Amino acid sequence: MRVPRMNSSGPHHQKKDDMESKDQLEQHKLRELQHPQKMYPNEMFSMQKQEPPGSNIVMDPEPDSGEKSYMGHDRLPNRKALITGGDSGIGKAIAIAFSREGAEVAINYLPVEQEDADRLAALFENEGKRLVMIPGDIREEETCRKIVESAHGQLGGLDILVLNAAVQVAHDDITTLTAEQLKNTFEVNVYPLFYFAKYAVPLLPEGASIIITASAEYYTPHKLLLDYAASKSAAVAFSTGLSKQLMDKGIRVNAVCPGPVWTPLEVSGGNPDEGIPVHGLDTPMKRPAQPIEMSGIYVFLASNEATYVSGEVYGLTGGLSAQ
Numbered sequence: 001m002r003v004p005r006m007n008s009s010g011p012h013h014q015k016k017d018d019m020e021s022k023d024q025l026e027q028h029k030l031r032e033l034q035h036p037q038k039m040y041p042n043e044m045f046s047m048q049k050q051e052p053p054g055s056n057i058v059m060d061p062e063p064d065s066g067e068k069s070y071m072g073h074d075r076l077p078n079r080k081a082l083i084t085g086g087d088s089g090i091g092k093a094i095a096i097a098f099s100r101e102g103a104e105v106a107i108n109y110l111p112v113e114q115e116d117a118d119r120l121a122a123l124f125e126n127e128g129k130r131l132v133m134i135p136g137d138i139r140e141e142e143t144c145r146k147i148v149e150s151a152h153g154q155l156g157g158l159d160i161l162v163l164n165a166a167v168q169v170a171h172d173d174i175t176t177l178t179a180e181q182l183k184n185t186f187e188v189n190v191y192p193l194f195y196f197a198k199y200a201v202p203l204l205p206e207g208a209s210i211i212i213t214a215s216a217e218y219y220t221p222h223k224l225l226l227d228y229a230a231s232k233s234a235a236v237a238f239s240t241g242l243s244k245q246l247m248d249k250g251i252r253v254n255a256v257c258p259g260p261v262w263t264p265l266e267v268s269g270g271n272p273d274e275g276i277p278v279h280g281l282d283t284p285m286k287r288p289a290q291p292i293e294m295s296g297i298y299v300f301l302a303s304n305e306a307t308y309v310s311g312e313v314y315g316l317t318g319g320l321s322a323q
Contacts, residue, residue, distance in 0.1 A: 054264025072100030085165030206250030284319030
């Protein structure tokens with residue numbers, strides 16, 4: 001005896017099919033492949049300048065740090081992270097990504113950058129998270145010690161340290177590059193690496209991760225960035241050497257070398273005036289990166305996915321390192 005087929009095209013099943021189609025469409029959008037040269041602004045920027053250290057808020061267009069687009073997947077559950085230079089640019093993108101991956105986050109920044117830090121804190125609050133804010137000038141060793149201890153105390157521990165803060169000032173003539181600029185570049189970009197590591201390492205547990213933001217200037221130093229390129233080469237050497245020293249303590253250390261990224265650093269002295277509108281357009285990618293495009297590698301290096309990764313140098317250069 002043949003059993004009659006039930007009609008599955010009624011209103012209930014139609015509604016269910018429509019919902020599934022909508023969900024599939026949303027998933028497709030999330031997985032959609034795009035030409036990487038066309039994913040973000042790839043035309044000339046308007047001429048714009050700021051006083052250092054600069055701010056995300058008044059940049060045109062405002063950098064994409066993942067505020068609306070970064071989706072977490074619980075890759076850093078209950079981790080506790082300190083990020084220097086965490087109020088804007090790459091640091092802000094790292095902070096957002098870490099939080100959405102389940103980490104508790106503290107950021108350091110200069111007191112004059114409070115407005116950017118407050119905006120990030122408001123974003124965290126809207127997502128039911130807390131952002132620990134620790135302003136301070138990291139050129140002083142004692143300030144670095146206090147920042148580490150404050151982060152450790154307020155977070156209830158520390159197992160991720162991201163040393164990201166930096167200064168960059170373009171200068172076209174070695175004969176007029178001042179001792180003051182050279183000193184300041186190294187006091188911000190190099191000395192704090194030693195200070196933070198000195199005071200954080202005794203507090204870091206086995207399995208912790210230190211991530212240092214270096215630069216593509218390590219690969220391809222620009223003629224206008226002699227002091228900056230030298231400082232970032234020092235950062236890579238420090239990261240590699242420290243990884244060897246800390247391996248037996250169970251602490252991994254790696255460096256990330258971004259290429260041109262659309263951040264306040266570029267419009268507050270990091271680029272000469274004529275370089276701002278065309279920032280990043282001379283890369284094989286034919287555009288600068290957005291900060292969100294940097295955050296994924298920091299998440300990876302901080303996570304258990306990278307337990308066999310230490311002493312490495314990761315380039316995110318838009319193809320510059322292949323030239």
